[in-house]
Amino acid sequence: MARPRTFDEALVLEGAMELFRERGLHGISIPELSERLGICKQSLYNAFGDKRRLYLSALRRWGEQQVEEKLALLDQAPSPLEGVRRLVGEWAGLAAICPSPGCLTVTAIVDNADDPDALAIVEGQVEGLERGLRAALVKAQALGELRAEASPERLARILISTCYGFGVLARLPGSGPVIEDSVATLLALLDDAAA
Amino acid sequence: MARPRTFDEALVLEGAMELFRERGLHGISIPELSERLGICKQSLYNAFGDKRRLYLSALRRWGEQQVEEKLALLDQAPSPLEGVRRLVGEWAGLAAICPSPGCLTVTAIVDNADDPDALAIVEGQVEGLERGLRAALVKAQALGELRAEASPERLARILISTCYGFGVLARLPGSGPVIEDSVATLLALLDDAAA
DNA sequence: CATGTTCTAGAACGTCAAGCCTAGAATACT
């Protein structure tokens, strides 16, 4: 019937995701995407539609990947609170890697302030993380790992906000060590809230 | 000698700042800036140079304004710790106003990841806030408002990161109440660290 | 082998941006 795709669509999407992470929606053009991904423009259009849809696909993929990865950390941890510690440490620690390719969620919010589709995807991701964190904190509280007066809901939210803050500051050159130290501080605050 | 400027340069810069806050560097064009500011393109070029320099000027002004305003809160407060509380409450609370025009610092970092000049301005602003917060926390500690084991340096940094996180999440529609609640949580955490 | 779809490479199109330039009106100084 037809010549099959000679490229792995998922792999290309992954590549596009990386480029969007580093440069943002407007920071990379279709011609450059085509060149860097090793695929001609036409194939990009055939496979993903237009630029906006390619971006949304990449954003969706990023979201799924991030949420999945982080919820897995929660599941695999020996205890709920330890899971939270690992999630926060991993997430925020990633921001400290220098030079960081950046958090696509952060750039997506800034680059697509007026695109409801993009914002909806981001919202879903944020909610997914918040739900996971909250559930783990509730469990931790039930197990006595967390003080009874602490609010899992509020704690989850503040942890998330802080991590996104790291995601912003991580884009400043040389911020790696500072952020790494801040991650330790955040974890210490979490311990304070627990004890 | 010459016809004087018929517009107030500072006022126009303020207007440009607002537009850049809402839409980002690439989100608003020179023709639209000209129209919205009520000044013809040529006058913009005469007064501010090219678009990049106009943006940098707006960013500088934003930084000065923000730092100044926030350090003033520290000075006017009845006690150092209360100053910190007010600064954080004011800053993060601003993000909760809906719809928020957004924090120019956050968008500047994302929009200008490869412009050292822009990043340097932002860095200066972040450092200014950090220095002020740290100094206030040191004073608070000397007065016994803050536990002796607490680290003013680390506390200052984590507060800043969290507030920038609010600045990101504030761009999601409907996030106002959630952020407002998170501000309260953050202040409660500060109290925990103090007591 | 024939067919039809997808591939590649690259040209072409329309749009819009940034920046520059012109021309004429306005206004402070000498």
Added chain:
DNA sequence: AGTATTCTAGGCTTGACGTTCTAGAACATG
């Protein structure tokens, strides 16, 4: 009054981008 500078209004140039189109090569299926 004359002069020089800034103003406004708008057109022009150049270039980039997103998108579509053309033309021909590759290849799985009938």
